[in-house]
Amino acid sequence: MKKLLIIFVLLFLPNLSLADDFKSIKKKATVSNPKIIFPIQTNKGECSEPAYHAFVQKIDPIEKLDAPTGYGLDDRFDQVRSKFELYSIPCSGGNVQSCEIVKKIILKWAKADAPKRLKSGDLWNDTLTINLHINNPMMSAYSFARQLIEFTSEEEKLIEEWFTRTVKRGEHLMYGEKYGDGTGARGVPMSAHNHALSSAISHMQLGIILNDNKLFRKAFKNYEHAIRYQRKNGSLPIEVRRGGRAMFYQGRAMNVLTVIAIIAEHQGYNIWEYDHKGKGKNFHNLVKFFIDFTENNEIVFKYAKEMKAPGPAKDYKNQDLKIRRSSNWGWFYAYATRFPNHENIKRIEQWVKNPEDLNKYQLGFVRHYNNIGKRMFGDASWTVVEANCHFLK
Numbered sequence: 001m002k003k004l005l006i007i008f009v010l011l012f013l014p015n016l017s018l019a020d021d022f023k024s025i026k027k028k029a030t031v032s033n034p035k036i037i038f039p040i041q042t043n044k045g046e047c048s049e050p051a052y053h054a055f056v057q058k059i060d061p062i063e064k065l066d067a068p069t070g071y072g073l074d075d076r077f078d079q080v081r082s083k084f085e086l087y088s089i090p091c092s093g094g095n096v097q098s099c100e101i102v103k104k105i106i107l108k109w110a111k112a113d114a115p116k117r118l119k120s121g122d123l124w125n126d127t128l129t130i131n132l133h134i135n136n137p138m139m140s141a142y143s144f145a146r147q148l149i150e151f152t153s154e155e156e157k158l159i160e161e162w163f164t165r166t167v168k169r170g171e172h173l174m175y176g177e178k179y180g181d182g183t184g185a186r187g188v189p190m191s192a193h194n195h196a197l198s199s200a201i202s203h204m205q206l207g208i209i210l211n212d213n214k215l216f217r218k219a220f221k222n223y224e225h226a227i228r229y230q231r232k233n234g235s236l237p238i239e240v241r242r243g244g245r246a247m248f249y250q251g252r253a254m255n256v257l258t259v260i261a262i263i264a265e266h267q268g269y270n271i272w273e274y275d276h277k278g279k280g281k282n283f284h285n286l287v288k289f290f291i292d293f294t295e296n297n298e299i300v301f302k303y304a305k306e307m308k309a310p311g312p313a314k315d316y317k318n319q320d321l322k323i324r325r326s327s328n329w330g331w332f333y334a335y336a337t338r339f340p341n342h343e344n345i346k347r348i349e350q351w352v353k354n355p356e357d358l359n360k361y362q363l364g365f366v367r368h369y370n371n372i373g374k375r376m377f378g379d380a381s382w383t384v385v386e387a388n389c390h391f392l393k
Contacts, residue, residue, distance in 0.1 A: 022220070022224065022271060022274040025220060026217060026224065027217070030213045030267075031211050032268050033267060034209065035143065036147065036208075036266060037143040037205050037208050038143065038144070038384075039266065040094050040148065041093060041094075041390050042093055056101060057083040057086060058083075061108060061114035063112070065117050065121055065130060067122050067126045067129045068125060069122045069125070071309050072311070073129040074125070074129045077115070077129050077130070077134060078381070080133060080134070081134070081137050081381065082379070084138070085137065087105070088138075088140070088380075089380070089385075089386050089389075092385055100145075100149060103145050103149060106145075106159055107155060109134070110158050110159045110162035113162060115130060117169055127195065130170035131199050131201070131202045133381070135166055138163075139202065139205040139206065140384050140385055143209070163206055163209060164206065164210070170199060171203075172199045173191060173196050173199050173218065173222065174190035174191045174195075174196040175189075177190040178190065179237075183241065184241050185238045188225075188237045191225045192229050192238055194238075194249060196222055197226060197253060197257065198256055200221075201260060201263070203215050203216075203218040203219060204219035204263055204264075219260045219264075220264075224274070226253060227274055227282060227286075230285060230286060233285075234285035234286045234289030234292070235299075236250050239252070240300055240304060242307075242308050242313075243311075243314060244313025244316050244317075244319055244320045247293055250286075251328035254287075254290070254331040255326075255330050255383050257283065257286075258330070258383075258391065262334060262390070272338065287344045288344055293319075294362045301317060304319070323363075323367065326383050326388075327383070329368050330380075330383035331391075332368050333372055333392060334387070334391035334393070338393045349369070351365060351366050352370065371388070
């Protein structure tokens with residue numbers, strides 16, 4: 001009987017080990033389930049009670065991207081994603097009516113072949129706009145809808161050809177480029193940037209939808225570069241340069257790394273424990289830096305004072321870390337439920353038990369720890385899906 005059990009495990013869970021050989025995954029990983037990017041989730045917290053929005057929002061295609069140069073995205077597409085999530089989030093929890101609306105919206109955008117980039121458009125902000133607000137949320141929603149409702153072969157062809165084009169338009173993987181002198185990110189591949197990671201997610205999702213192994217594997221290169229080029233203390237050199245939003249962007253990068261790891265997990269691969277050359281450069285170390293910062297905010301100041309594109313957060317000594325936003329904290333829901341016995345989580349549990357005299361950032365950890373499996377964020381811009389449903393283990 002034991003031999004039969006071992007054979008069963010080897011046959012059906014060939015790739016899930018404590019720490020798979022990352023080099024092999026990067027070169028040889030294959031799509032094992034082309035229908036599922038994230039599975040429908042009906043048994044985690046509020047995900048089991050999805051709300052259907054009877055009033056159907058008008059989400060018409062926007063033909064042209066027009067993101068600003070410098071800081072910021074095309075906010076019209078942020079509004080599109082926010083309205084779309086009124087249906088995609090309930091659809092992800094098993095609500096068939098919401099999935100039907102998701103299907104109609106995606107078909108409308110696919111028929112319009114929208115959006116397209118202007119020749120004069122800003123590459124960085126155009127591509128992030130399309131990946132963050134169109135490609136990633138709509139591809140994951142398409143996967144959810146296909147798990148619950150029917151699509152004709154013609155509809156699938158139309159949608160998947162559109163996804164192929166729009167992922168190409170949003171391509172910004174930044175391979176082969178490194179930061180030069182005069183910056184705290186000197187020598188770091190640009191492919192570790194949060195924009196490149198977001199583009200990598202769109203390629204990874206498209207690879208699953210098309211059952212294209214080469215596309216699926218692209219994200220592992222970006223993931224590797226982000227993990228490999230972190231500092232010994234766990235700070236991400238590209239992100240923590242950004243003035244008052246240094247930790248804001250460290251959190252966003254950790255979110256997209258988390259999305260890549262979870263998508264890989266659903267295809268049978270464990271990349272959570274990837275440790276570059278066994279020297280402690282791993283995801284745990286990124287988390288440690290985040291926790292260390294909340295105890296001693298000054299550890300980020302020497303990087304943040306570079307003031308690279310801080311947006312509205314001009315004071316690097318006052319970190320603009322949004323306590324209630326999934327874009328800064330979604331990663332924690334995945335991490336805490338996968339590594340409940342790790343020393344990083346044990347530190348936070350001590351704060352949960354003794355919340356007196358904690359600063360606002362430490363209290364952020366306490367709040368999110370107590371909220372696991374409870375109140376949803378209702379926003380998934382940097383997490384692609386609702387973190388308090390689909391990130392939980």
